[in-house]
Amino acid sequence: MHVVATAGHVDHGKSTLVEALTGTHPDRLEEERRRGLTIELGYCWTEWADVGEVAFVDVPGHERFLTTMLAGVGPVPAALLVVAADDPWMPQAAEHLAALDALGVRHAVVAVTRSDLADPSAALARASAEVARTGLAGAPVLPVSARTGRGLDDLRSALAAMVAALPAPDPASDVRLWVDRRFAVRGSGTVVTGTLPAGTVRPGDSLAVGEEVLRVRGVQALGRDRAEVSGVARVALNVSGRTDALERGSALVTPDAWHHTRVVDVRLTGPSEPPTAPMLHVGAADVTTHCRPLGDSLVRLTLDRPLPLRVGDRAVLRDPGRRLLWGADVLDPDPPRLRRRGAAVRRARQLATGSPGLAGELERRGLVHADRLRRLGIAREDAGQLEVGPWLVSPALAQALADRVPSLVEEHARAHPLDPGVPLAVLATRLRLPSPELVRAVVRAPLRIAEGRVVAPGGGGLPEAVQRGVDAVRRDLASAAFAAPTADRLRELGLDERALGAAERAGLLRRLGSGIVLLPDAPDRAVDLLGTLDQPFTTSAARERLGTTRRVVLPLLEHLDRAGRTRRLPDDRREVVG
Structure with missing residues (x-):
């Protein structure tokens, strides 16, 4: 579908010309017909062989209705400017032309009407000169008579060529429908009309007006129900929900897609x-x-x-x-x-x-979410940014973050000597970043990332005193794999829970419970030994086979149960799985 808005001084024959082009008079109100004056926006349409459906938005020309005129022209990409041959160049013609120019309308045809009542040459020359001073320069200026039909074929051809040259909008664009009329239909409820410049609307869609989300119950275009309509198009939407805020000038938009x-x-x-x-x-x-x-x-x-x-x-x-x-x-x-x-x-x-564009937005904000760019209408392009998932980081901020990470890692190591590096989530909080993945993206050598932590060169090691204690435990366990050291022995070696946790993170020990530590491969060795027992086996049999105590065997067996390597039976016996 193509949509064209009329423009021009009052009583210069806009509505009559639209009727001659479409076969339908656009004035809807009794007062409009009685006075011969367009007051509200009018709509009618036709279909031309070469270009398909063409809808006309007929706007009032009287100076008192300029706001209504702008409401009709605002969303429309093309215009039909109407000037009368039997009148001089009039104020509203100038004002409407200025409005089209200000709105950035660059596709237009100028019709000099009533050319059967006066020689149109002067009006043609004046209209051509006025249009040439605007962004509509080069628009065809044609004489026409709606009464006699003179020039209508040429006008149709010029309008068809104009709409055929319009750029095709994206049917996948976010919807923004400016409401230019609201009314109620018995049995259906609220109906709104407007010009859809881009995007697609279907029954069942959700559209928002302010913070209220409405449901589209039905879609009509050019008087017919449609399964979907894509812009540019004149549409009527039957909507349900809290419609109190809907009025002319409201915007129905794709939810969460607009700022x-x-x-x-x-x-x-x-x-x-x-x-x-x-x-x-x-x-x-x-x-x-x-x-x-x-x-x-x-x-x-x-x-x-x-x-x-x-x-x-x-x-x-x-x-x-x-x-x-x-x-x-x-x-x-x-x-x-x-x-x-x-x-x-x-x-x-x-x-x-x-x-601003993407480069300017990144320079100003440093960090931008892709959804925000969409809402602001800023195109994605190459601005040298760092992209991490939905986040875009300016080159300057990416460098500043990379420069800060080493000092934060060093600071953390001083405050937490038993931690093998800084968790990415901790660094994200310190750097005020919304995602740990952003930290991962700015870590530079010689720093490295291990198990979700940022580790300095040579980092991840244990303090010397802790390392000595861990080495002693490992020596003890090398000769008796399941003889976990006692609490007294751990205290003697200076190994508290924090130190044991650090040793476990470093892969040197495995904790099975409070104060119960074995070598990391102890579960594997236990499964091998328990597999040699008659199945199922008792806890006592397991203790004897592993050469340890109940203090150790109970948490060890519970660990194997949780890992799915042994199965505990209703009679408290167990069996090795697999």
């Missing part, structure tokens, strides 16, 4: 300095703002209510008093606070080269 902001930095293009409290128009929304100049056409807008905005969004800033318009390019929908003297000037320098 809702009340503060945004933008670049303006326009006639002069904006006022302190202009209106911001984006999509179908209009919001009062506070405008703070930063410098060089850069301003910070503080919005009366949060909106889901992304880098690269295009909006209109409007001064209602002077009827002036500015184009507003969203540079940063999540800008830093301006806390100190001169912060605005420094911020303007940061933004002078354009949108």
Whole structure:
């Protein structure tokens, strides 16, 4: 589907021309038909052989309804600008053209209507000259008469060529549907309409408005139920849930995919300095703002209510008093606070080269989650970053982290001499990182990672006094593998629970319980010896075969049970498994 918005001065024949192109009059309200004046947004559609479905959003041309006009044009990528041959160039034609230019609409056709009532040459020349001064320069300017049909074929051809040249939006994009109409249908409930610029909507989908998540019960496009609709398209959604917040200007969005902001930095293009409290128009929304100049056409807008905005969004800033318009390019929908003297000037320098992009975002934050980039609309690119799972780390921060790790490892070794290195999780906490895997990624030689710990060169060893005690225990066990040293013997050797734990982590001893230590291979040797007994065997038989005491054999057998190497039977006898 393709969507085209009309634009032009009041009573220049926009609705009549749309009716001639589609066979349907877009005015819905009785008052509109009675007065011959479009007040609300109107919609009608047709189908052309070469390009398929084409929907028209007909906007009001009266100066009092500029807000409604902007709501209709805001999400639409192409326009039909209508100028009457029997009228001079009028204020709303200029204002609507300025609005299209400010919104970044670059695909348009200009129709000079009523060419049967007056020579259209002057109007053609003036419209061409006015359009040439905007971003719509080069748009076809064609004479047409909706009453006689003169020029309609040429106009259809120009419109078909324009929509065929529009870039195809991504059907997999996150959804953001600006609501331009809400109403209730008996038996169905709440229905909203809008122009879907990209993405896909299906019945059963969840869409959020603010913090409320609504369910899409049904999808219609061009008057027909659809299994799915992808942008660009005019859609009507039947939604259920807490719909109190839904109104014109609301945005239905993919949940958790958009950053809702009340503060945004933008670049303006326009006639002069904006006022302190202009209106911001984006999509179908209009919001009062506070405008703070930063410098060089850069301003910070503080919005009366949060909106889901992304880098690269295009909006209109409007001064209602002077009827002036500015184009507003969203540079940063999540800008830093301006806390100190001169912060605005420094911020303007940061933004002078354009949108922050990935490099700028990383420079500012150091560490960014991929989901945040998605919400802000910042594309993934090569900015020299370190990528660890969903995390992106700036080159500067990655280097700073790598430089800090050695001193933290050394500090930990002094405070905990029995620990064989620093756990990655401990370093992540010290470095204020959200994941131990980020620490793993910045560890540099000669440091190494062993069993989830960062170990210094030569690290992982035991203090000399502890090592002497462990060596003595190992000598004792070498001649009697299951004669675990007594508590007195361990105390004599200076081996407390912390020292024994360090020895176990170093792979020198194995603890079976409080104060019970054997060599690391003791379980394997025990299974081999117990396998020579008649199966099943008693605890006493095991004690005799291993040449040890009940103090040792009981925790040893329990260890083998937990490891699945022996099986304890209901009569308390055991058997070797496998």
